[in-house]
Amino acid sequence: MQNLKIGWIGLGKMGIPMAEQLLKAKYLLSVYNRSKDKEAALKTMGAQTASAPSALMATCDIVFLMVSDDEAVSQIFKAEDGLLADESTGKIIINMSTVSPGISREMAALCEGKGNFYLDAPVSGSVKQAETGTLVIMAGGNEEAFEKVKPVFEKLGKLSMLVGANGAGNSTKLAINSLLAIHAQGLAETVLFAQANHINPEDLLTLISNSAIGTVFGKIKGDAIIADNYSAAFALKHIVKDLRLAKAEGLSSPLAAAAFTTFQNAETEYGDEDIIAVLKALKVEN
Numbered sequence: 001m002q003n004l005k006i007g008w009i010g011l012g013k014m015g016i017p018m019a020e021q022l023l024k025a026k027y028l029l030s031v032y033n034r035s036k037d038k039e040a041a042l043k044t045m046g047a048q049t050a051s052a053p054s055a056l057m058a059t060c061d062i063v064f065l066m067v068s069d070d071e072a073v074s075q076i077f078k079a080e081d082g083l084l085a086d087e088s089t090g091k092i093i094i095n096m097s098t099v100s101p102g103i104s105r106e107m108a109a110l111c112e113g114k115g116n117f118y119l120d121a122p123v124s125g126s127v128k129q130a131e132t133g134t135l136v137i138m139a140g141g142n143e144e145a146f147e148k149v150k151p152v153f154e155k156l157g158k159l160s161m162l163v164g165a166n167g168a169g170n171s172t173k174l175a176i177n178s179l180l181a182i183h184a185q186g187l188a189e190t191v192l193f194a195q196a197n198h199i200n201p202e203d204l205l206t207l208i209s210n211s212a213i214g215t216v217f218g219k220i221k222g223d224a225i226i227a228d229n230y231s232a233a234f235a236l237k238h239i240v241k242d243l244r245l246a247k248a249e250g251l252s253s254p255l256a257a258a259a260f261t262t263f264q265n266a267e268t269e270y271g272d273e274d275i276i277a278v279l280k281a282l283k284v285e286n
Contacts, residue, residue: 004028006152007056008047009076010066010097011038013232014123017130018066018096018156023047025155032056052081057088062149065095069241070103077107089115092145096137098122098177098238100245101167108141108166117145120166122173123157126233128220134158138176140168174246180217180275181239181259187218188279191225192286202226221276230273230280237271240264 004027008019011033022029023045030048032055033039039049050056053076056063063083067073073095077083083093093111095104095118104120111118119141129135135157139146146162153160163172194204205222208214224230243251243260266281273280 004062004152005030005060007032007050007060007063008066009033009053009056009063010068010072011035011042012066012068013127014130015066016041017127018064018135019047020045021130021133021155022152027152027155030056030060053077053079053083054081054085057083057086057091057093060091062092062094062152065093065097067097069097070099073097073099073103073107077110084110084114087114091116092119092149093117094119094121094149096121096123098173098242098245099170101140101170101174101249104140104170105167117142118166119145119149120169121153121160122169124173124176125157128233129157137161138163138169138172140164140170140172141166171249174242174249174251177239177242178246178251178256178259181243181263182255183215183217184221184239184275184278185259185262185282187221188225188276188282191222191279192283221274224274224276225279230270230277232272232274234275235271236263236273236275236277237267239275240267240271 006022006027006029008029008031019029019031019042030050031039031042032050032053043049065076093116108118119139121137121139123135123137125135133156137153137157137160139162143162150160163169191201195201209219240263243263247260263278266278270277270281
């Protein structure tokens with residue numbers, strides 16, 4: 001499998017460490033990014049670079065995407081030098097971005113029309129999990145294509161699962177991130193309530209972490225609260241995007257609706273900070 005030629009598009013906070021995992025696993029990797037300076041570190045590790053997405057499609061067996069939104073995905077596929085400009089067949093395109101199920105179904109149909117496969121395979125986890133290859137991957141699409149790339153997924157994550165047809169991976173990710181938003185808001189509200197009642201937040205968070213409701217997420221974000229560190233591992237503006245996508249797919253439950261309102265109101269001031277910066281927005285409101 002290491003003889004597979006892999007292409008990677010999108011070298012942001014998640015894309016770079018994920019691509020690094022494939023290089024460490026000795027895969028033949030070529031990368032493309034609009035900002036060429038982000039390719040430099042991977043070149044020193046042995047990656048090749050491509051001039052355009054179409055060049056990756058022509059020379060690689062599998063092409064990964066990790067980009068920001070539906071618009072970026074559409075551009076990568078449909079541009080004059082995009083993935084669909086190449087006439088290759090039998091390739092597997094894997095979109096690991098958190099985007100709408102609709103864009104995945106559209107791109108899957110276009111890929112199928114040219115004799116290629118498309119998997120939507122977003123991930124649960126942040127930069128630390130990308131750096132350690134311990135992401136959770138949820139995929140939608142063709143089972144044969146999924147089984148073929150599963151060994152590659154195993155270098156990126158601790159679990160990969162096919163959850164349905166194209167778009168199902170994206171729907172699953174939106175469900176998980178909606179819960180993430182609810183957890184973040186709940187944790188922030190709990191800390192603020194305890195502070196208002198003269199409870200040391202560090203004591204509270206220690207108790208929570210050792211109780212039945214303790215979670216890895218709560219521990220990581222609790223540590224960030226104690227350290228007053230709101231630098232973005234997962235930017236608050238991104239959870240607003242995900243909640244907006246989930247709402248468009250029909251998520252309208254009371255907790256999800258409340259979280260969307262809270263995070264949307266916080267975005268202007270705290271959008272570039274971490275998701276747990278919602279605590280600062282709630283503190284101002286109260």
